[in-house]
Amino acid sequence: MTLRQWTSSFLIAASMGLSLAQAHAGPAHVKAENGWVRASVPGQQATGAFVRLTAEESLRLVGVESPVAGVAEVHEMKMEGDVMRMRAIEGLDLPKGQAVELKPGGYHLMLQQLKSPVLKDSKVPLTLVFKDAKGETSRLSLELPARAMAPAGGHGGHAGHSH
Ligand SMILES: [Cu+2]
Secondary structure (H helix, E strand, O other), X not given: OOHHHHHHHHHHHHHHHHHHHHHHHOEOOEEEEEEEEEOOOOOOOXXXXXXXXXXXXOEEEEEEEOOOEEEEEEEEEEEEOOEEEEEEOOOEEEXXXXXXXXXXXXXXXXXXXXXXXXXXXXXXXXXXXXXXXXXXXXXXXXXXXXXXXXXXXXXXOOOOXXX
């Protein structure tokens, strides 16, 4: 092998190594299942999105973005006295390999300042933003179907709550 050949194979190997490293820092290593968005009616300002997330490494869900909403947040539902309230949280821990369910009545993604009604059977683009232990950000883009109600056994998560 000449020096020139050696150099070029070294460069190829180096660039392959680099692209592998970049791939790891790119899309989040999170499995998203059973995702859906609650369809809204005209005039409704906000709706919820729900999904089951399983992270391949311990991550924290720190945000959500969607072109259909002016503001999108990660929310939790909590009893305050005897009233169920929801509020934005800074992050939701996703322990490695453990499914975390975002569902009506529990943690959910809140889409606020809706730009137009979320029509039943339409697809809603959402991007989830995660941070790992080192503070590195990764993203997962999803298209979730809009449904009038939960796929099975759901109950009205947002009825009676306002923002
Ligand atoms: Cu909410």
